Amino acid sequence: MQLSHFDTHFERANFPVSVICDHIYFQQNIGSLFRICEAFGVNEIIFTGKDIPLNPRKINKTSRSTHLKVPYKIFEDSIELKHYLQENNFQIIALEITQNSQSLSSVKIPKNQKIALLLGSEINGISEILLQIAHQILHINMYGENSSMNVVQAASICLYEITNRIQNLK
Template identity: 25%
Template sequence: MRKIENCELERKSIDAFKNSEKTPLIIVLDDIRSLHNIGSVFRTADAFLIEKIYLCGITATPPNKEIHKTALGATETVAWEHHKNVLEVIKNLKKEGVITLAIEQVENATLLQNFEVHTSQKYALIFGNEVFGVSQEAVAICDGSIEIPQLGTKHSLNISVSVGIVVWDLFQKLNYTK
């Protein structure tokens, strides 16, 4: 077994990325404090050809040195917008026919492994503040909620880890499940 060199990875150019068919997933980040988390989410979004990121509330926006440190250029490829109010973003996405899903521990949440995707549908995944999670107001207007099962003592994951887990799961269900 030989480790693959960077030049062998057949990476897309920025233009090729922007012109590629996107995975029908949108990420909504609300009141994310950590610039490193934001950058990591951009990098994950780039890896899985995510359609767009909405940065809401106090969530910082590019260009930003600390976001760039973890995004490694993904802020140049992934489409993004900033909006003050996450509730308006969710309402607008719903009007466009996008299924909105709070990624949160709530009553009657669907466990991630049990969530079924429809390949003809577009999904928006709403992630909240590192301490307070997705606001109750946002949860209340979402179409549903997905919970990442956790068996340890903390029942809490870093926001960028949560994004990676959920995006990977839905990406593989959208692309590799028959």
């Protein structure tokens, strides 16, 4: 018999992970990112860009009210965000397909360090200014003809791997 949401007793955890949304504007993706970040115990979401559409009415449908539970910040300027990440000693992991990206399975999670997971916009990916400061650039191996997937699907796969690795460090 399937359990209801009230009958499940998953262990609650909060991980030192901040999800960085670099110019992500599609409201369904934003709502779904709140939902998946809450499910994986992400510390916060950081948006970069101007006029991020955080209209609670539209986001609530896909977030299922998790936008009220996951703290978030907005940096309008990528340079300001770059300084914030560097000054706060984040291990910066970019999820992007590049000439030198490595498979997600090779991710290295340092013990007792904050992680910033960089996710790129639905159209242009991660901006060059943020990609340049990444300590690791990772991609998800795909075996079909398509070379990309939705940002929320990719974030889900990556957060599963990262949170499992953090749990194994304990």
